[in-house]
Amino acid sequence: MHTHAFDDAIALTRPPGITPDPTAGHDPGHDPGQHAGIYTGHTSPHYWNMVGPYGGITAAVLLNAVMQHPALLGEPISLTVNYAGAVAAGAFLVSAQPVRTNRSTQHWCVTLTQTDAAGETQVTTTATAVTAARRQTWSASDSPMPAAPAPETLPVMRPPAGSVAWIDSFEMRGIQGGIPTLWDGRESADSLTRLWLRDHPARPLDFMSLASLADLFYPRIWLRRALRTPAGTVSMTVYFHADGAQLAATGSGYLLGQAQGQAYRNGFFDQTGQLWNPQGRLLATTHQIVYFKA
Amino acid sequence: MHTHAFDDAIALTRPPGITPDPTAGHDPGHDPGQHAGIYTGHTSPHYWNMVGPYGGITAAVLLNAVMQHPALLGEPISLTVNYAGAVAAGAFLVSAQPVRTNRSTQHWCVTLTQTDAAGETQVTTTATAVTAARRQTWSASDSPMPAAPAPETLPVMRPPAGSVAWIDSFEMRGIQGGIPTLWDGRESADSLTRLWLRDHPARPLDFMSLASLADLFYPRIWLRRALRTPAGTVSMTVYFHADGAQLAATGSGYLLGQAQGQAYRNGFFDQTGQLWNPQGRLLATTHQIVYFKA
Numbered sequence: 001m002h003t004h005a006f007d008d009a010i011a012l013t014r015p016p017g018i019t020p021d022p023t024a025g026h027d028p029g030h031d032p033g034q035h036a037g038i039y040t041g042h043t044s045p046h047y048w049n050m051v052g053p054y055g056g057i058t059a060a061v062l063l064n065a066v067m068q069h070p071a072l073l074g075e076p077i078s079l080t081v082n083y084a085g086a087v088a089a090g091a092f093l094v095s096a097q098p099v100r101t102n103r104s105t106q107h108w109c110v111t112l113t114q115t116d117a118a119g120e121t122q123v124t125t126t127a128t129a130v131t132a133a134r135r136q137t138w139s140a141s142d143s144p145m146p147a148a149p150a151p152e153t154l155p156v157m158r159p160p161a162g163s164v165a166w167i168d169s170f171e172m173r174g175i176q177g178g179i180p181t182l183w184d185g186r187e188s189a190d191s192l193t194r195l196w197l198r199d200h201p202a203r204p205l206d207f208m209s210l211a212s213l214a215d216l217f218y219p220r221i222w223l224r225r226a227l228r229t230p231a232g233t234v235s236m237t238v239y240f241h242a243d244g245a246q247l248a249a250t251g252s253g254y255l256l257g258q259a260q261g262q263a264y265r266n267g268f269f270d271q272t273g274q275l276w277n278p279q280g281r282l283l284a285t286t287h288q289i290v291y292f293k294a
Numbered sequence: 295m296h297t298h299a300f301d302d303a304i305a306l307t308r309p310p311g312i313t314p315d316p317t318a319g320h321d322p323g324h325d326p327g328q329h330a331g332i333y334t335g336h337t338s339p340h341y342w343n344m345v346g347p348y349g350g351i352t353a354a355v356l357l358n359a360v361m362q363h364p365a366l367l368g369e370p371i372s373l374t375v376n377y378a379g380a381v382a383a384g385a386f387l388v389s390a391q392p393v394r395t396n397r398s399t400q401h402w403c404v405t406l407t408q409t410d411a412a413g414e415t416q417v418t419t420t421a422t423a424v425t426a427a428r429r430q431t432w433s434a435s436d437s438p439m440p441a442a443p444a445p446e447t448l449p450v451m452r453p454p455a456g457s458v459a460w461i462d463s464f465e466m467r468g469i470q471g472g473i474p475t476l477w478d479g480r481e482s483a484d485s486l487t488r489l490w491l492r493d494h495p496a497r498p499l500d501f502m503s504l505a506s507l508a509d510l511f512y513p514r515i516w517l518r519r520a521l522r523t524p525a526g527t528v529s530m531t532v533y534f535h536a537d538g539a540q541l542a543a544t545g546s547g548y549l550l551g552q553a554q555g556q557a558y559r560n561g562f563f564d565q566t567g568q569l570w571n572p573q574g575r576l577l578a579t580t581h582q583i584v585y586f587k588a
Contacts, residue, residue, distance in 0.1 A: 077562055078529045078583045080374040082422050084394035084401040099405070099417045100378035104561075105528065105585070107378040109403065109420060111393070123393045126403060126422055128376050130528055130583075134560040137588040140518065142485050142555045191436050224434065234399065234424055235372045237531045239564045239583045241557040261436040262568070263535040263576045266428040267398075268371055270533045270579050272566060274556070282557045285564050287581050289372045289424075289533045291399070294431040 004203050005169060006212070009044035009057050010064045012094060036097035037069040043089050047166045052086035052124075054166035055233045056215030060208040062110045062127040065096035067207065073098075073106040074133035075244055076207050080237045081127045088114055092124070105132045134243060143285070145276040148175045151196035151254040170216060171200040173254070179218055180226045191220040191261035191271070202252035205277075207240060210247060213255060213275060214238045214286035220261035220271045221292050229292050234268065236288035242281065250277040267291060298497050299463060300506070303338035303351050304358045306388060330391035331363040337383050341460045346380035346418075348460035349527045350509030354502040356404045356421040359390035361501065367392075367400040368427035369538055370501050374531045375421045382408055386418070399426045428537060437579070439570040442469045445490035445548040464510060465494040467548070473512055474520045485514040485555035485565070496546035499571075501534065504541060507549060507569060508532045508580035514555030514565045515586050523586050528562065530582040536575065544571040561585060 015038065047057040059081045066072065093113050100107040112125040154173040177193030197216055199209055219231035242250075259273035273286045309332065341351040353375045360366065387407050394401040406419040448467040471487030491510055493503055513525035536544075553567035562583055569578045 078376075080422060080529070080531060082372075082401050082424060084399075085396060099420060102379060105378075107376050107417070107420060123401070126393060126401060128374060128420055128422055128529070130376060132528075132562070132585075134562070137561050137586070138519070139559045140481075141557045142514075142518070143557060187434075220436075224436070225432070234426075235374070235422070235531075237374060237529075237581060239557075239562075239581070241559045241562075241564070243560065262579045263435045263437060263533075265431075265433045265535045266537065267431050268426070268428070268533075268535075270535070272579070272581075285556045285566070285581075287531060287533070287566075287579075291426075292431070 004201065005044060005046040006199055006203055006209060009047050010060045010208055012039035012041045012061070012064055012068060014038065015040050034098055036095045037065060039065050039068065039094045040091060041094060042091050043087060045165060046169050049164050049166055052088070054215070055083055055236065056212035057166070058087060058112065058125055059215060059236060060212040062094060062112060062125065063129065063211050064208050065094040065110055066108050066129050066131065069096050069098065071098050071101070072131060073101055074104070074131045076240045077130045077132045078237065078239050079127060079129045079211055080235065081125060082235045083125055083233050085122060085124045087112065087124045105130060141282045143274055143282050145256055145280040146194060146258065148194060148256055154196065169200055170197060172197045177223055180222060182226065183228050184226055186226050188224055188226065191224045192258070193217060193223060194256065194258045196254040197257050198252060198254050204252050205247045205250045207244065207247065210240065210275065210284050211238050213257065214273065214284055215288070216257065217259035217271060217273055219290055219292065220259065221264060221269055224261060224264065229294050231290050231292040233288050234291050236286065238284055238286045240284055242283045246281065247283065250283070253278045255283065298495065299338060299340040300493055300497055300503060303341050304354045304502055306333035306335045306355070306358055306362055308332065309334050328392055330389045331359060333359050333362065333388045334385060335388060336385050337381060339459060340463050343458050343460055346382070348509070349377055349530065350506035351460070352381060352406065352419055353509060353530060354506040356388060356406060356419065357423065357505050358502050359388040359404055360402050360423050360425065363390050363392065365392050365395070366425060367395055368398070368425045370534045371424045371426045372531065372533050373421060373423045373505055374529065375419060376529045377419055377527050379416060379418045381406065381418045399424060435576050437568055437576050439550055439574040440488060440552065442488060442550055448490065463494055464491060466491050471517055474516060476520065477522050478520055480520050482518055482520065485518045486552070487511060487517060488550065488552045490548040491551050492546060492548050498546050499541045499544045501538065501541065504534065504569065504578050505532050507551065508567065508578055509582070510551065511553035511565060511567055513584055513586065514553065515558060515563055518555060518558065523588050525584050525586040527582050528585050530580065532578055532580045534578055536577045540575065541577065544577070547572045549577065
């Protein structure tokens, strides 16, 4: 049985002999349910970016640690990931701690660390997450899915030779606002991109892959300026508007993704995005603030 | 000299005899700059909501702990606050730790805790923040300020008698999408609110008050459904698109705030917002996910 590269990339194991980390958080002695879960993982060449993994896969790894914790309550509602430093190729440690468990919600602090050659441990990524036991209520959307041609009618975007590896782990079919083909520095009128997207090879959707797909939009400043400005996500938030059963029902179908910039100011800009399933259900909304060098 | 109620509400002091908390985070022994700053504060009656403080003031308190840390690098870029449980009236402890300091960015983990009558310490709020030493670059906005009548031409919104206390700590002048006056359960077509807002009494803008104002929009579901559904913010993110000098230049003028819902699904909805200064500069963008009971 062949494992999908995504599942390999987010795989976590509980190292033998490691007990819950007494230094990882607040007063864990009182409540065993507050113990940090400690997991080890390993970067994947299939999701490699220029100097570290694709940010979306790191988000998926951190969320996976929450999902594997024995004290997990419910399913993800929100996830914020802060990219503090590049994750080096190789092994990493993830600590996921439920710092507060209420009747129907649970709050998590998550950290990814690596130990360098000199034996120094560095925090590369932090995250907070909220999970919740949801119940059925009145529901609605103020964000209808934009009209778009069916994905099968649009060409698959082919990255140029020599592109970063992670690009090949996704299938994208552009609708509008594609990556500039002419880097001539001519500012465009807007920064809106729409595309169909999914994992490649296709893989049934779950919370981890949805978090990963939320980071798939290329930096809005590239579209806005038609300059290949160096840029990297500093912090990303994903709000989940579907439960696991709804994600499973989406299966390995395409999602319609949309992203747009809001402000570009002195080295940082933000972009806001939405991800719908083919049936028009808004599965997730996402925002990120991105460093740029200009 | 009279102190503004906002400054009283966010005031933090370093308790004597408390050294940096060795349990608060990652490996602080190696780098004194990674020590958690420990501060004490106290809830304010001027910002009291129903069962705890107004969420925006708690966000301001947590950000203030970052701003007071002796190892602070630069100014806030992003702030995510997770409301894990109600803050009780009285004293609280804030721990702010720089978990990673790069050349131009710094990543923070912040926690607000309280000790209850039984001596149990509870995490009520967690936050992550990124600060950065910004340098001047190409800048632009994809979010022009909507046209609106001047604030002085619009009536000040008067809360009904018996409203929560914090309402009186703000001045709001509605432009559109005001709080329903008829709670008849008739669903409205959209969830967009625009208003002029500032602290009351007026107070010069800074990062803390900007974070606080970002939480001022009432729950979108009230506007959408015309039902006074119980609702409370679970997680809020603020991206800062201005530096301290630009905030100071805004002074105590009005901000134009706009908020809109995106999705309402099984007990949680999200809303996205923008805050411009009167000169039309987008100072902050914000998002939050909100619990609702329906």
